[in-house]
Amino acid sequence: MKLILATIKPFKLDDVREALTEIGVRGMMVTEIKGFGAQSGHTEIYRGAEYAVNFVPKIKLEIAVGAAMADQVVEAIAKTARTGKIGDGKIFVLDLQQTMRVSTGETNEDAL
Amino acid sequence: MTRWIHPGLITAALLALPQTGFAQEAAAPIMDKGDVACMLTSTLLVLFMIIPGLALFYGGLVRSKNMLSVLMQCTTIAAAIMVVWVLWGYSFAFGGGTSPFWGGTGKLFLAGVTPDSMAATFTDGVVIPEYLFIAFQMTFAAITPALIIGAFAERIKFGALVLFCVLWVTFVYFPVAHMVWDGSGLIFNWGAIDFAGGTVVHINAGIAALVGCLVIGPRIGFGRDNMAPHSMTLTLVGAAILWVGWFGFNVGSNLEANGGAALAMINTFVATAGAIVAWNIIEKMTRKHSSMLGAASGMVAGLVAITPACGTVGPIGAIILGAAASGVCYFFVAVVKNKMGYDDSLDVFGIHGIGGILGAIGTGLLSGPAMGGVMGDDYSTMAQTIIQIKAVLLTIAWSGIVSFILYKVVDMIIGLRVPEEDERQGLDQTSHGESAYSH
Numbered sequence: 001m002k003l004i005l006a007t008i009k010p011f012k013l014d015d016v017r018e019a020l021t022e023i024g025v026r027g028m029m030v031t032e033i034k035g036f037g038a039q040s041g042h043t044e045i046y047r048g049a050e051y052a053v054n055f056v057p058k059i060k061l062e063i064a065v066g067a068a069m070a071d072q073v074v075e076a077i078a079k080t081a082r083t084g085k086i087g088d089g090k091i092f093v094l095d096l097q098q099t100m101r102v103s104t105g106e107t108n109e110d111a112l
Numbered sequence: 113m114t115r116w117i118h119p120g121l122i123t124a125a126l127l128a129l130p131q132t133g134f135a136q137e138a139a140a141p142i143m144d145k146g147d148v149a150c151m152l153t154s155t156l157l158v159l160f161m162i163i164p165g166l167a168l169f170y171g172g173l174v175r176s177k178n179m180l181s182v183l184m185q186c187t188t189i190a191a192a193i194m195v196v197w198v199l200w201g202y203s204f205a206f207g208g209g210t211s212p213f214w215g216g217t218g219k220l221f222l223a224g225v226t227p228d229s230m231a232a233t234f235t236d237g238v239v240i241p242e243y244l245f246i247a248f249q250m251t252f253a254a255i256t257p258a259l260i261i262g263a264f265a266e267r268i269k270f271g272a273l274v275l276f277c278v279l280w281v282t283f284v285y286f287p288v289a290h291m292v293w294d295g296s297g298l299i300f301n302w303g304a305i306d307f308a309g310g311t312v313v314h315i316n317a318g319i320a321a322l323v324g325c326l327v328i329g330p331r332i333g334f335g336r337d338n339m340a341p342h343s344m345t346l347t348l349v350g351a352a353i354l355w356v357g358w359f360g361f362n363v364g365s366n367l368e369a370n371g372g373a374a375l376a377m378i379n380t381f382v383a384t385a386g387a388i389v390a391w392n393i394i395e396k397m398t399r400k401h402s403s404m405l406g407a408a409s410g411m412v413a414g415l416v417a418i419t420p421a422c423g424t425v426g427p428i429g430a431i432i433l434g435a436a437a438s439g440v441c442y443f444f445v446a447v448v449k450n451k452m453g454y455d456d457s458l459d460v461f462g463i464h465g466i467g468g469i470l471g472a473i474g475t476g477l478l479s480g481p482a483m484g485g486v487m488g489d490d491y492s493t494m495a496q497t498i499i500q501i502k503a504v505l506l507t508i509a510w511s512g513i514v515s516f517i518l519y520k521v522v523d524m525i526i527g528l529r530v531p532e533e534d535e536r537q538g539l540d541q542t543s544h545g546e547s548a549y550s551h
Contacts, residue, residue, distance in 0.1 A: 044340060046405055047459060048446040051338045 001096035001108065002070040006061040007035065007089035008081040013059050019080040020063070023072055026112075029062040039087030058089060064096055066109055141230055141239040150369035151244050157360025158251035162190045162258055165357050169350030169408070170262050173458050176342040177538025178266045179548035185261045185270070189277045190254040196278055197250040198222055204286035205294070206249065212298035215290045222246065233367040240367060248364055249289075256285055256313045262458030263321030264328045264528075267535050270543045272526040279518045280320060284511050288312050292503070304503035305479065305496070307376070308365035310420025310472040311507040318465020319508050320515040321456060327519040328528050330455030332535050339457075344404055351408040355384060358415045362422040375486065376422040380415070383422070383434035387414025390435035394442050406442075409463060413441040416467035421475040426484030433474045437467045469504050476500035 008016055013030065020028065034055035041054040065073055074091050082088050101111035167186035171179050193201070200220055209216020219225065225246065230239035257277035261268070289312050291297040292304065299311070306312060331339065341347060362380045366373040391410025392402040417437035418430055425433065445462035456462060476497030479485035483493075522528060529535075534542035541547060 045399060045401075045403065046340055047409060047462075048450050049339065051340050053338075 001099060001112065002065055002067055003094045003096045004061070004063045004065065004070060004073055004077070005092040005094065006063070006077050006081070007033070007058045007091075008061065008077070009083070009088060010057060010059050012081045015080045016061065016077055019076045020073065023076055024069070025063060025065065025073060027063075031060045031062075033058050033060045037087070037090065056087065064099060064112055066112060139237050141232075141237050143230060143239050143241065144368070147233065147238070147240055147368045148244060150373065151240055151248055151364055151367065154360035154364025155244070155248045155251055157357045158248070158255065158364065159190075159357075161354050161357030161361065162251070162255045163187050165350050165353035166255065166258055167350065168346045169354055169412075170265065170458055172343040172345065172347030172350060173262075173341045174265050175339060175538070176549055177540055177547075179342065179540060180544055180546055181270070181539035182261065182265055184544055185265075185268075185273060186258045188270075188274060189258045189261070192274055192278060193254040193257060193281055194250055196281060197246075197253050201253055201281060201286055202246050202249065204282065205253070205289040210296045211290075212296060212301065213291060214287050215294060234372065235368060235370075238368060245367075252309060252313060252361075253281055253285055253289070256309075256317050257281055259313070259317040259460060259464055260321045260324060262460040263325040263456045265457045266539065267328065267331050267529055269527060269530050270539075272522050272528050275526060276518060276522045276528075279522070280515060283518065284316060284320065284514050285312070288316055288507060288510060291506075299503045299506060302499050302502060303496070304499050305424055305475050306420045306472065306503065307423035307475075308362045308419045310416070310468045310475065311503055314416045314419060314464040314468030315472065315504060315507045316468075316511045318461045318463075318468055319511040321460035322454070322465060323512055323515045324519060325454055325456045325461075327516065327523070330453075331457065332532060334455045335453075341405065348404060348408055351411050355411055355415060358384075358419075362419060366423060372423060375426075378427050379418050379422040379425060379430040382427050383418035383430035383437075384411055384414040385434070386431035387411065387417070387434035387438040390438035391442060394439060398446075409441070409445065409459070410438045413437040413463050413467045416464050417471035417474065419468070420471050421478060424475060424479035424485050424487055426478075426486065428484045429478035433471060433478060436474065437470050440470050441467050469508075472500050472504045473497060 010032070017028070034057055036055055039056055041052060041056060044051050044053055061077070063073060070093055074093060077091055098108065099111040100107050163186055167183045170186065171182045174182055198221070202222060203215055203217055203219035205215050207215035207217060207219040209218060225242050227241065227243065229242035231242045231245035232239055257280055260277075260280070261273065291299045292306050292312050294300060304311070333339070359377060359380055362376045363373045366376050388407050388410040391406045391413070395406045396402045414434035414437055417433050421430070421433055441463050444466045445459045449456060449459070449462055476499065477483065477493060479487045479496065480491045480493045481487065481489060485491070519528065530539065530542065
């Protein structure tokens with residue numbers, strides 16, 4: 001099993017969700033986050049005060065899938081979330097040790 | 113309308129007449145229900161300026177952890193000063209005493225005032241109920257100390273602030289209101305024009321604010337942490353309410369529903385409009401974007417500047433005054449404040465103090481007939497402007513010195529500033545035990 005962590009631009013969320021459900025992903029966790037990478041922040045000025053905003057708003061996705069499906073998921077996210085400019089985000093793939101569905105007690109691949 | 117007549121004094125004269133046997137010679141004073149309705153409305157509009165207007169304008173400008181503290185400070189100060197006004201404030205300001213500096217103790221607890229007591233207007237023989245005059249003036253006394261809190265928002269101790277405000281109105285606001293607006297007042301008798309409170313309200317509060325932020329010191333992290341306003345939306349809501357409420361402030365200061373009131377109204381519209389446009393243009397030229405906070409700041413700067421002038425300048429003069437206020441206030445909040453390094457957190461000095469000074473002096477420059485003002489041909493621009501400058505200087509000195517002493521006194525008794533830990537956590541939770549937002 002793999003856990004796929006992806007950061008994407010907020011306005012791409014719906015496109016990515018659609019692409020992932022099409023290839024059979026049945027669940028994901030979504031968090032609004034801030035962070036920085038290659039994309040630099042911006043400055044805001046309030047009357048005389050100038051503030052550098054260094055963290056950019058992003059969406060973080062966490063998707064648990066079977067190992068066989070991981071590459072397909074990564075590819076779908078990369079394809080839909082890409083605009084070609086810096087700030088499109090990153091995708092990380094981690095090994096997943098154990099899974100349990102709370103309602104039924106099913107474990108691992110059955111619980112995905 | 114060449115000379116302001118003090119309502120309290122005329123009241124005394126009118127009431128005295130029947131007893132001296134000259135009643136048949138003086139026409140009976142007339143109370144016009146139109147005037148009364150206009151003044152009732154104006155009084156409520158000024159209340160609306162304090163809460164929610166000023167409270168939201170300021171509240172939006174602080175960080176979310178201090179939102180409730182600002183709303184609470186505006187609300188409580190207004191309430192405390194209303195009580196004080198009835199107990200001794202009205203008497204100290206308009207108690208009928210002949211001292212040039214205060215109104216005396218003749219009307220403590222509103223002694224002698226009944227529903228039949230009348231106060232004079234600017235027209236001979238036209239009166240309004242004294243209770244109405246008292247209530248209208250009460251809202252002015254209530255909003256002025258609430259303006260000051262912006263200078264040291266996010267770090268002041270609540271109890272200390274309330275005590276300071278009670279002392280401040282007693283030793284600064286009431287005497288200055290008497291000096292400027294009462295028939296026996298010092299500045300009044302110099303001949304200064306302050307239609308709706310440029311010196312009494314805005315310079316007074318602006319200077320006390322500057323002294324306050326210097327005495328209390330900057331916020332922890334000032335110049336380093338991000339202290340951006342938490343809700344520009346609420347700031348515009350508040351500023352817009354201030355604009356609407358300001359018609360009560362300026363138009364109501366005419367005391368009668370007539371042409372003078374209409375002049376104050378058109379001036380309060382167009383000075384503000386001119387100021388907003390000017391601030392937008394200045395920002396566009398100096399820093400690429402016209403900002404919403406800039407528009408709101410221009411709005412308040414224009415309103416402040418037209419306050420002393422709205423009864424005597426013409427609409428074109430009003431636009432010029434508003435635009436000039438934006439230029440000068442912008443320079444103070446964006447350049448001077450950064451250079452000097454003081455933390456006037458919500459720019460009370462930069463907008464109310466500086467805008468008030470510009471408005472008071474501009475009143476002298478723009479009230480003559482040559483500039484479209486309504487003063488008569490015998491009006492001397494030069495002489496009046498010198499009087500205006502004298503009035504400004506006395507107000508600055510009085511408010512500056514007495515405010516400084518009062519800050520020190522309160523600091524000794526209670527302490528002005530919250531502990532560092534409380535300031536970091538935010539005053540909502542540490543001073544009031546609640547949070548504005550759940551997030």
